[in-house]
Amino acid sequence: xxxxxxxxxxxxxxxxxxxxxxxxxxxxxxxxxxxxxxxxxxxxxxxxxxxxxxxxxxxxxxxxxxxxxxxxxxxxxxxxxxxxxxxxxxxxxxxxxxxxxxxxxxxxxxxxxxxxxxxxxxxx
Ligand code: FEO
Numbered sequence: 001x002x003x004x005x006x007x008x009x010x011x012x013x014x015x016x017x018x019x020x021x022x023x024x025x026x027x028x029x030x031x032x033x034x035x036x037x038x039x040x041x042x043x044x045x046x047x048x049x050x051x052x053x054x055x056x057x058x059x060x061x062x063x064x065x066x067x068x069x070x071x072x073x074x075x076x077x078x079x080x081x082x083x084x085x086x087x088x089x090x091x092x093x094x095x096x097x098x099x100x101x102x103x104x105x106x107x108x109x110x111x112x113x114x115x116x117x118x119x120x121x122x123x124x
Contacts, residue, residue, distance in 0.1 A: 004114040041097040058082040064124040
């Protein structure tokens with residue numbers, strides 16, 4: 001689903017503000033890591049750097065859901081979206097990274113921040 005436009009150039013802007021400095025900084029880094037991978041698609045280290053950061057980021061959010069006592073049903077549903085992205089991303093990149101993979105990851109990040117992360121803005 002592509003409800004929200006993909007920014008060009010691909011970078012964080014205030015429309016992605018989820019009212020948490022810590023999470024905003026992590027989201028900015030995700031934009032940077034995706035751009036870095038897009039510029040070096042054959043570099044397995046760039047892919048690993050992105051996937052490792054994604055895992056760290058998801059854990060940060062999920063830990064905050066728990067620490068801030070965010071609604072358990074919303075928290076569980078959000079975690080399920082995270083888990084699906086990880087498995088989809090691993091499968092999509094198993095044979096390398098091409099323009100289609102980059103488009104998939106860019107689209108996922110934008111739709112996820114604006115469609116899902118925004119739901120916790122101001123609450124975690
Ligand atoms: Fe910022 Fe739910 O990932």
